[in-house]
Amino acid sequence: MTEFSIGADASCSDGPCGELTRLIVDPGTQAVTHLVIGPKHRGERGRFVPIGLVDDTAGEIKIGLTRAEFDKLDPAEETDLLPGDGGYDQIYNPALGTLGGSARFPVLAMASFRPNDSASAATHDSVPMGEVDVRRGEPVFATDGEIGKIQGLVIDPGSHHVTHVLLEEGHLRGRKEVAIPIGSITRVGDIVQLTIDKQQVQDLPPADIDHLET
Numbered sequence: 001m002t003e004f005s006i007g008a009d010a011s012c013s014d015g016p017c018g019e020l021t022r023l024i025v026d027p028g029t030q031a032v033t034h035l036v037i038g039p040k041h042r043g044e045r046g047r048f049v050p051i052g053l054v055d056d057t058a059g060e061i062k063i064g065l066t067r068a069e070f071d072k073l074d075p076a077e078e079t080d081l082l083p084g085d086g087g088y089d090q091i092y093n094p095a096l097g098t099l100g101g102s103a104r105f106p107v108l109a110m111a112s113f114r115p116n117d118s119a120s121a122a123t124h125d126s127v128p129m130g131e132v133d134v135r136r137g138e139p140v141f142a143t144d145g146e147i148g149k150i151q152g153l154v155i156d157p158g159s160h161h162v163t164h165v166l167l168e169e170g171h172l173r174g175r176k177e178v179a180i181p182i183g184s185i186t187r188v189g190d191i192v193q194l195t196i197d198k199q200q201v202q203d204l205p206p207a208d209i210d211h212l213e214t
Contacts, residue, residue, distance in 0.1 A: 001163060005152040006136035010037045010049075010061040017070050020061055021046060023134040023153055024127065025188055031160045032153065033131060035061070036076045046076040048128070051160050078126045132189035140167050140180075140192040147201050150192055154179060165192055167201070178204040 008020045021038035025031070035054060038046035047070060055062040063070060127133045138150045147167070154164040164179035165188065178201065180194060187193035194201070 001154050002157045003152060003154050003166070004032070004035065004061070005166065006134070006150075008061055008152075010035070010063060012063050012065050012067050012070050014066050017063065017067055018046070020152075021135070022076070022125070024048070024131050025134060025153075025162060026131050027188065028130075030162050030182060030188070032155050032162060033128070033160075036125075036133070037061075037063070037070075038076070046125075047071070047073040048076050049073060076126060078124060134188060134192075138191060140165070140194065142194045142196060142198045142201055144197045147194070147198050151177060162188065167192075176206045178206060180204070 004020060004023055006020055006023065009016065010018055010020055018037040018039050020035055022036035023032055024034040024036065026033050032051050034048045034050055036046050037049050049063055049070075053064050055064060065073075125133070134150060134153060136149075136151060139146050140148050140150055149168050151166040151168050153162050154166060155161060156163055162182050164181055165185055167178050167180055168176075180192075180196075180201070184194055184196050185192060186195055
């Protein structure tokens with residue numbers, strides 16, 4: 001089995017390239033399709049790394065690309081332009097006649113617009129269509145309530161199918177990391193939903209990745 005702990009360091013063939021920030025999962029096949037490797041410093045963009053480019057046997061996240069090749073992968077973020085206070089300038093087209101409407105709500109179809117200096121950009125994480133992302137710290141719910149926070153995933157290195165969800169269970173000194181078998185999970189994404197209750201989770205032994213059974 002291969003463990004992907006969110007927050008783990010990642011390296012390319014010629015040096016470090018960031019850390020694992022998200023895992024992308026196909027909910028239909030329950031297989032990991034991409035890792036999102038994000039920067040440790042602002043000013044750089046995270047990248048979608050196809051799971052086939054990751055060495056599953058290395059015991060750490062090693063990507064079979066150089067840093068230059070890594071930087072050419074699809075970005076894992078999108079930037080949208082948001083209007084500020086009056087964030088768009090109206091450009092009057094005399095061929096269209098008067099704009100009509102009010103000063104606050106002009107007839108948009110009769111004019112074109114361009115962003116002005118008060119517009120701002122907002123960057124957000126993206127997810128491939130039809131897939132979901134898994135992040136560290138998202139809640140995990142047993143049948144009788146929240147039981148802990150997600151820490152990562154364990155996958156089969158051959159099929160890339162998720163076999164277990166790594167969960168930090170408990171509070172303060174009683175915390176332990178346990179591995180929830182995929183057969184006890186009905187939903188993976190913004191939350192993880194289990195088919196077992198809190199007591200059954202608490203009865204699970206601490207995670208031992210080398211001796212996991214599905």
